[in-house]
Amino acid sequence: MQEHLKFYINGEWVDPVTPKTIDVINPATEETFAKISGGSKADVDKAVAAARAAFPKFSQTSKAERVELLKKILTVYQKRVEDIAQACSSEMGAPIGLARSAQAGAGMGHLAATLKSLEEMEFEQQRGSSRIIREAIGVVGLITPWNWPLNQIAAKVAPAIAAGCTMILKPSEVAPITGVLFAEVMHEAGVPPGVFNLVNGDGPSVGQVLAEHPGVDMMSFTGSTRAGIIVAKAAADTVKRVSQELGGKSPNILLPDADFETAVARGVYACFNNSGQSCNAPTRMLVPADKMEEVLAIAKATAEKHTVGDPTKDATMMGPVVSEVQFKKIQGLIEEGIKEGAKMITGGPGRPEGLDRGYFVRPTIFGNVSNDMIIAREEIFGPVLSILPYDTEEEAIAIANDTVYGLSASVESKDADHALRVGRRIRAGQVRMTATAWDSFAPFGGYKQSGNGREFADWGIHDFLEVKAIVGYEGTANL
Structure with missing residues (x-):
């Protein structure tokens, strides 16, 4: 029996404030093969505080520094591909061949595509007498689904890093082990404390709390349209940006x-x-x-x-x-x-x-x-x-x-x-x-009740950026 009972907050593996466990079921056997902890508002508060404390410094890192960080993350991820594939197969039943090539492979693909897009992206431009600056939106809450766990984790975490954001990830409690392994990748790659945080748990106890939290500036959610509506409503009171990739009937x-x-x-x-x-x-x-x-x-x-x-x-x-x-x-x-x-x-x-x-x-x-x-x-x-x-x-x-x-x-x-x-x-x-x-370089996202916003490569990075105009500056600094 695997036990993953700690959360990753501020660069450390920490115990939940209030112990509570969730069974993780292998759908091929119908048996519990792992246990995780279920988080609470107190755990979310700790993670948000860590992310907010890390944001001022991380948001001011240079593009070159974030490029190097993504390269390290990709290198460590590549070393852990087999572990990730095995976990994915156990937690959501993916055939091991698919888990290796597509499930674990998708995470690697998004990291690589985001890295290339960041290398080519310009964050400032001069337009007449105004300097247009694209900068990190702030602390972001990331909620990811169980069906393509690494695809969605990497498609959110990588562009958030590229943009200079700090974050709290809540993977699906149905398939959370790949999220824990991803946190291990981030730690080994040397992501600065507080930049990436992981809190496991269910939607009402962690996801909705993240969406409501005044210390979170943006929510990025992938899942059902029903759950997406709940996230959007929870986020409305603090007028935070909400990016959603929801259901389909293609x-x-x-x-x-x-x-x-x-x-x-x-x-x-x-x-x-x-x-x-x-x-x-x-x-x-x-x-x-x-x-x-x-x-x-x-x-x-x-x-x-x-x-x-x-x-x-x-x-x-x-x-x-x-x-x-x-x-x-x-x-x-x-x-x-x-x-x-x-x-x-x-x-x-x-x-x-x-x-x-x-x-x-x-x-x-x-x-x-x-x-x-x-x-x-x-x-x-x-x-x-x-x-x-x-x-x-x-x-x-x-x-x-x-x-x-x-x-x-x-x-x-x-x-x-x-x-x-x-x-x-x-x-x-x-x-x-x-x-x-x-x-992986084409924009992905929906019309109508399939969501809003776009993910993948530079499209994903732009989702995590705010636009600032400095009016009256006609110089050429940093261009």
Whole structure:
């Protein structure tokens, strides 16, 4: 049994003010494998005080100093990649191959992208008789989710460091061990005391307290739209900036000229990646009505190639979903799809054959879905794909936009210019074109109820900066 019962505050591992433990469950075994401490307002107060004390000096460090610090963090992170991957696999069920390449790899990618962006960024410019200065916003509260823990920790911590901010991180209490390991990375890299602080705990006891705290200047939150609304309301009384990356119900439009054999398979894999637990998963596949039967056959064959099981085995493609709560929610929504009359193509309720414990979900595909069905409107956050027909391109675009979300979308076509024209009309923060690789330098964030603000590389750094105008200065100092 692992025990991680201390918080990282002011450069030291410290005991919680009031001891309280939280069990961390391995979703593949349903057994407790670790314990963490749950924080309180008193712990948040200590962390905020440390961050505020560190801010005046750290905010005045030079860009060169922060570049060197990020380089050290990246170097230490690279040494700990296997530890991070193993922890990620245990705490949220990611297959170990995915945990190494994508989960731990995403953190490394964001550190590297932020480092490169910081090296190229200018924080001052002269505009006529005014000096425009971009400077650190202050003390920031960071709340990160369980589904891509290192992706979101690195995508917030790295740009906050680059901007000159000090911070308090609250990882998800469902998958907190990777956050503890990240704190160890920060300590070994020599991050100055108080610049980075970690307080574990649940949303009401730590997250909401951070959002309400008058000593916190900004909140950066990734999670559900429901929780994001709570954070925004809690932050409103102190008029702090709130940056949010929230839910999604992303459309994947296959235009009539797409290569359906490859496009459908690619869409299925993208939807089921990470057991479907990605806010930008393309969970609504929109296909020409006259291609529906062909698409369903390809999708069924692709889904049934997915090996579901023990995440410690290299051959496993899909592990469990993260918790009993998520498992029950997904099962309920699959049942809802059946009741609403969607055509079950493969999968369905219950665990995959041969698995009688663990929060494993059968890779599930529904065909002939209409966009008013619950399975087409709610974020399921599991390996469930809805395939919807359309008759015209205009109808496809209308269906794609008929959602409260606007985080991501995909367009498949052999004609890149055609895909671009369609992509321009989709109300989403990111539109991925045919076979596009992940881009850590592209802005990531949503329209509508998918949030506000943008993350990754220089876009993320700008989120943590304030803009100051010094009017009447016409010199050239430091330019």
